[in-house]
Amino acid sequence: MKITKQTVENVAMLSRLNIADNKMDKYIEEFSNFLEYVDVLQQVNTENIKPTAHVLPLQNVFREDIVKSSLSREAALANAPEQEDGYFKVPRIIE
Amino acid sequence: MSYEAVIGLEIHSELKTKTKIFCGCATTFGAEQNTHVCPVCLGLPGVLPVVNKKVVEFALKAGLALNCTINKFSKFDRKNYYYPDLPKNFQTSQFDLPIAEHGYVDIEVNDTTKRIRITRIHMEEDAGKLVHAGDTIKDSASSNVDYNRTGVPLIEIVSEPDMRTAEEARAYMEKVKSILEYIDVSNCKMEEGNLRADVNVSLRPTGSEMLGTKAEMKNLNSFKMVENALEYEIERQEEILEDGGHVIQETRTWDDNKGITLSMRTKEKAQDYRYMPEPDLVPIITTDEQIAAVKKTLPELPDARRDRLIDDCGLSSYDAGVITNSREMAEYFDAVIKQNVDAKLAANWIMGDLAKNLNAAGKTIAESPVSAKNLAKMIKLIQNNTISSKIAKKVFDEMWQSDNDPELIVKEKGLVQITDTDAIEKIVDEVLLGNPKPVADYKGGNTKSIGFLVGQVMKASRGKANPAMVNKLLKEKLSQ
Structure with missing residues (x-):
């Protein structure tokens, strides 16, 4: 897959990142290198290997349905950039 | 040209557990904003979610009641998107290995039974609640977020696009609600948002096998809304196609007050959820014995x-x-x-x-x-x-x-019915004497006038005379 300026811009938009124009060439090159490496991995024969769902040999880790105390509202909102009436306040959502 | 609608539903049902899906916060509806939150459901760094056992049990029950096959190996995935009701910027959901697949329910519309196939049922967490400053999301300068609902367990029931009318979609949703109520896994209080549907609809020329471009309407939380929104949307798309236009694939919002759907352009261009396996949660393995045990609990x-x-x-x-x-x-x-x-x-x-x-x-x-x-x-x-x-x-x-x-x-109250023939006969005689015109009418062939006479007898008896006996006695006496 050929990495273009548009690809980098799209990934940046999906991740909510700003990429300065003078860094663009650098990112295009790094992205290309990542994907080239993935291409190398793709060549490994995995025919008889089960897909990995998790790296640890664990399954069925559950907790009982018992209520524990929650944070106080003050603590929950402590790091909010903006708050209003006990809510987290966020900027306009729709364009 | 005549068109046929192709409709699919994604029904989200909150499960009636005491605690959230990955943490011990309470799920009680109507608590003060941001008081049922903790580091796990707020997505603070370094926390470790752990699956609520009851959620899996309820999801298995729902899967079996909706005639699904249970995936004995199931796992959680991260669905990445940015929206302020999602504090982690991803929703923990299930992607390629949902808990249940390939089910169906039968619905009855116009005395015909129709089978609606269910593609899959997966477990996921609910998002928070947005309170908009303006009347609608579109004219709000800012919004407020309450994360109490974040992490409340949901199952999402995805249907195949098997429905053809708004009525069928409604019947399907009613049936699913009814089944969830029977198996007691959800409160199903629609006014509290326990049950919500995202509806997909597209049109195609009748008889065609191709699928048209669909529009999606999210978060419809009443049967009436599902039906009205679909009826409106089918008509809207039909007009576009009739005029030789093209339907745009988009999410539309249903304005219940105005009774119309509106385009909802969000900042996200193309949806790209970039699913990845959830590294903080381990796979869920279900055995045949467990499945049999859950089956036994179904009512x-x-x-x-x-x-x-x-x-x-x-x-x-x-x-x-x-x-x-x-x-x-x-x-x-x-x-x-x-x-x-x-x-x-x-x-x-x-x-x-x-x-x-x-x-x-x-x-x-x-x-x-x-x-x-x-x-x-x-x-x-x-x-x-x-x-x-x-x-x-x-x-x-x-x-x-x-x-x-x-x-x-x-x-x-002395309401015992008068079944004593003599007592009734007495009243009947009085009524016949007092109403010569209807009596004459009846005898003259207008047999309908007996209705009036029955009414008079009932009135005179203050409703206590046995109506069948009154009828019989009147007929006897009028034909003498």
């Missing part, structure tokens, strides 16, 4: 119950459908007929006066002021001719106020 489901009411109680398919649609009503019905009363009469009273009063009072049948036991007693009084159906309405109204024993009400 008699709506379809089976409806068939039983048709076969064993002689109810019509329609009546049996209405009664078994809600588990509460079906149980009330069973409690009434257990007292050996006529099933059809019981069905009529439950679907008639009782349902009417409950609706008017905004009560569910479980909150009925008239107990099943007393309703059964009243029906027995009708069956043994102690009271007429007309008087029974009065008795019922008394019971609605007090839930007193109907036998007592009948005695205290």
Whole structure:
């Protein structure tokens, strides 16, 4: 897959990142290198290997349905950039 | 050209667990904003979610009740998107290995049974709630977020695009709600958002196998909304196609006040969820023994119950459908007929006066002021001719106020039906004497005038005369 300026811009938009124009060439090159490496991995024969769902040999880790105390509202909102009436306040959502 | 609608539903149902899916915060509805939150559901760095056992149990129950195959190996994935109701910027959901797949439900529309296939059921967490500053999301300068609902367990039930009309979509949603109520995994209170549907609809020329471009409407939380939004959207797309235009694939919002759908352009260009396996949660393995054990806990489901009411109680398919649609009503019905009363009469009273009063009072049948036991007693009084159906309405109204024993009400208010022939005959004679014109009309061939005379006799007896006997006596006397 050929990495273009548009690809980098799209990934940046999906991740909510700003990429300065003078860094663009650098990112295009790094992205290309990542994907080239993935291409190398793709060549490994995995025919008889089960897909990995998790790296640890664990399954069925559950907790009982018992209520524990929650944070106080003050603590929950402590790091909010903006708050209003006990809510987290966020900027306009729709364009 | 005539078009055919192709409709699919994604139904989100909150599960009635005490705690959230990955943490011990309470799920109680209506708590003060941001008081049921903790580092796990707020997505603070370094926390470790752990799956609530009950969520898996409920999801398995729902999977089996909706005729699905259970995936014995199931896992969680992260669905990445940015929206302020999602504090982690990803929703923990299931992607390629959902807990259940390949199910179906049967719906009845216009006396025809139709099978709607279910693609999959997966477990996921609910998002928070946004409160907008303006009237709608579109004219708000800012929004406020309450994260209490974040992490409340959901199952998402995805249907195949098997529905063709708004009516079918409604029937499907009603059936799914009914089944979830029966198996007791969700409160199904639609007004509290326990059950919400995202609806996809596209149009194609009738007879075509190709799929048209679809529009999606999210978060419809009443049957009426699903039906209205679909009817509007089908008409809107039809007009576009008729004019030679193209439907745009988009999410539209349903404005319930105006009764229209509106385009909802979000900042996200193309949706790209970039699913990845959730590294903080380990796979869920379900054994055949577990599946068999859950199967055993399933109650008699709506379809089976409806068939039983048709076969064993002689109810019509329609009546049996209405009664078994809600588990509460079906149980009330069973409690009434257990007292050996006529099933059809019981069905009529439950679907008639009782349902009417409950609706008017905004009560569910479980909150009925008239107990099943007393309703059964009243029906027995009708069956043994102690009271007429007309008087029974009065008795019922008394019971609605007090839930007193109907036998007592009948005695205290002197409502016992007059079945004594002599007593009735006396009234009939008086009425015949006092109404020469209708009598002459009847004798002249206008037999309809007997209705008026029956009414007069009933009135004179203050409703207590047995109507069948009044009818019979009047006819006898008029043909003499």
